[in-house]
Amino acid sequence: MTPTPMVEIASMIAWINRYADRISEHQAWLTALDAEIGDADHGINMQRGFEEVRMRLAHEHVDDLGVLFKGIGMTLLSKVGGASGPLYGTLFLRMGMVAAGKQTLTPVEFANAVAAGVEGIRQRGSARPGDKTMVDALMPAIIALHQALDDGATLCAALQAAAAAAEAGMKATIPMQAYKGRASYLGPRSIGHQDPGATSAFLLVQSAAESLCAAEHNSD
Amino acid sequence: MKKLINNPAIVVEEALSGMAHAYPHLLRVNFCPNYIVRADAPRRGKVAVIAGGGSGHEPMHGGFVGLGMLDAACPGPIFTSPSPDQILAAAAAVDGGAGLLFIVKNYTGDVLNFAIAAEECQLAGVPVQTVLIHDDVAVEDSLYTAGRRGVGVTVLAEKICGAAAEAGASLEEVAAIGRKVSEQGRSMGVALTSCIVPAVGRPTFVLPDDEMEIGIGIHGEPGRRRAPLQSADAITDILATTIFDDLPFTRGSRVIALVNGMGGTPLMELYIIFRRLAELCEERDITISRNLIGNYITALEMAGCSLTLLAVDDELLHWWDAPVHTPALRW
Numbered sequence: 126m127t128p129t130p131m132v133e134i135a136s137m138i139a140w141i142n143r144y145a146d147r148i149s150e151h152q153a154w155l156t157a158l159d160a161e162i163g164d165a166d167h168g169i170n171m172q173r174g175f176e177e178v179r180m181r182l183a184h185e186h187v188d189d190l191g192v193l194f195k196g197i198g199m200t201l202l203s204k205v206g207g208a209s210g211p212l213y214g215t216l217f218l219r220m221g222m223v224a225a226g227k228q229t230l231t232p233v234e235f236a237n238a239v240a241a242g243v244e245g246i247r248q249r250g251s252a253r254p255g256d257k258t259m260v261d262a263l264m265p266a267i268i269a270l271h272q273a274l275d276d277g278a279t280l281c282a283a284l285q286a287a288a289a290a291a292e293a294g295m296k297a298t299i300p301m302q303a304y305k306g307r308a309s310y311l312g313p314r315s316i317g318h319q320d321p322g323a324t325s326a327f328l329l330v331q332s333a334a335e336s337l338c339a340a341e342h343n344s345d
Numbered sequence: 346m347k348k349l350i351n352n353p354a355i356v357v358e359e360a361l362s363g364m365a366h367a368y369p370h371l372l373r374v375n376f377c378p379n380y381i382v383r384a385d386a387p388r389r390g391k392v393a394v395i396a397g398g399g400s401g402h403e404p405m406h407g408g409f410v411g412l413g414m415l416d417a418a419c420p421g422p423i424f425t426s427p428s429p430d431q432i433l434a435a436a437a438a439v440d441g442g443a444g445l446l447f448i449v450k451n452y453t454g455d456v457l458n459f460a461i462a463a464e465e466c467q468l469a470g471v472p473v474q475t476v477l478i479h480d481d482v483a484v485e486d487s488l489y490t491a492g493r494r495g496v497g498v499t500v501l502a503e504k505i506c507g508a509a510a511e512a513g514a515s516l517e518e519v520a521a522i523g524r525k526v527s528e529q530g531r532s533m534g535v536a537l538t539s540c541i542v543p544a545v546g547r548p549t550f551v552l553p554d555d556e557m558e559i560g561i562g563i564h565g566e567p568g569r570r571r572a573p574l575q576s577a578d579a580i581t582d583i584l585a586t587t588i589f590d591d592l593p594f595t596r597g598s599r600v601i602a603l604v605n606g607m608g609g610t611p612l613m614e615l616y617i618i619f620r621r622l623a624e625l626c627e628e629r630d631i632t633i634s635r636n637l638i639g640n641y642i643t644a645l646e647m648a649g650c651s652l653t654l655l656a657v658d659d660e661l662l663h664w665w666d667a668p669v670h671t672p673a674l675r676w
Binding site for chain 1: 378399421422423424425426427428429430431452453454457458460461483484485490491494542544545549550562564565568569
């Protein structure tokens with residue numbers, strides 16, 4: 126039996142850098158989605174925040190996953206602004222609390238850390254599934270991730286399942302009426318538009334699948 | 346995009362730098378993190394009144410820093426809330442030992458960032474009270490929205506709380522006055538054009554020449570409904586009656602009326618709006634005890650206006666009339 130592959134600092138940094146790439150590629154798209162039901166700044170804000178994260182990761186040596194995640198969270202809090210800064214910041218701060226003092230995580234520990242982060246987002250934003258927010262992409266992703274790992278999937282396969290669930294959750298926000306965030310001011314006029322926060326959240330999960338699958342293949 | 350700017354990436358910083366040059370006797374500007382504090386901060390023994398929000402609403406909030414109003418303003422990027430570290434740095438610069446009052450407009454981002462900053466202050470032993478401004482009657486106030494947005498009442502709350510704090514009121518007293526203002530004020534706005542976020546370069550929404558957007562916020566976000574453009578009187582009737590219906594501005598009430606331009610509307614048109622508002626108030630036997638007419642809480646170059654009515658008593662009028670000396674409001 127092969128040992129369970131571990132989630133390492135290098136693969137987490139690869140994930141975040143991959144996400145920074147994805148945000149840059151899709152900046153205009155995220156901003157355009159936000160222009161439809163928000164205030165046209167989501168892509169701009171996320172790009173500003175994650176470029177800062179990318180720069181800091183390139184210059185700082187970290188040997189503790191808790192420190193790594195906390196640093197990412199604090200950077201997002203200070204650089205993203207809006208609602209996304211506190212929400213994505215809270216995701217990584219909570220992951221940092223779970224991973225404190227560790228250099229590696231098992232896939233299940235990693236899933237638990239992400240789940241703690243998503244719970245933090247839910248508490249901070251008091252959003253429920255169906256409110257047309259990032260929670261609508263993240264909750265199904267967490268459920269799929271745990272389910273796949275319980276079924277014995279590799280982390281790569283489990284994250285692919287999570288990304289598929291996040292994508293479905295993102296698309297499911299289109300027919301929803303927004304009950305949280307700036308889009309809720311539109312009432313029924315928010316129906317028919319994909320939520321920008323759910324979209325950037327899907328990209329985060331997709332980036333995790335892409336980068337960790339690459340790491341898994343490299344270690345074979 | 347036609348704007349008097351140099352580089353979309355640094356419009357906030359260049360505007361702050363301009364304010365620093367214009368008002369050295371009134372305020373100090375800090376960069377990285379960005380905040381504005383009154384020139385004589387910190388004032389020992391005085392409650393520090395702190396507000397903040399996205400930039401693009403000038404003169405709010407930075408234009409209201411000074412004697413009798415704000416101790417500090419935290420300008421975020423255009424239409425984007427300030428971050429907790431920004432708020433904490435501003436708070437540290439103005440903390441006079443009598444506590445901090447945060448005046449927060451009800452937008453998800455502003456609420457979250459100020460909440461995180463308030464938690465940090467409390468952990469450090471600095472008492473903080475938050476007054477949430479949520480006066481926009483265009484938004485249905487229910488469990489199914491983020492709640493009403495904070496708009497015009499913010500200006501009135503900053504003036505009134507600032508006056509009470511200047512006179513030495515305690516944190517609890519200033520907060521109670523702020524909550525009274527928040528409860529007794531209502532606003533609603535209309536847009537004739539959209540606005541252009543410099544980093545985006547295109548109008549946030551497209552509004553045909555013969556249409557208006559009723560119930561807009563202050564970020565270029567679309568409103569509740571779109572309608573054919575009407576006369577100034579008809580528009581004033583729509584905005585004012587919605588406000589009248591929401592709060593018991595009963596016969597005999599006294600109000601402060603704010604007719605606010607969204608940034609791209611001439612003062613002349615605001616006077617035309619005020620003319621009709623005065624008629625409507627007179628018909629209802631509502632006395633406009635004080636008024637404020639001009640661009641105070643804007644959305645970049647958006648054309649349009651918002652109306653705000655605040656029901657007042659002698660106490661609120663007393664604080665309203667107290668001296669104020671800031672870049673944008675002084676008497």
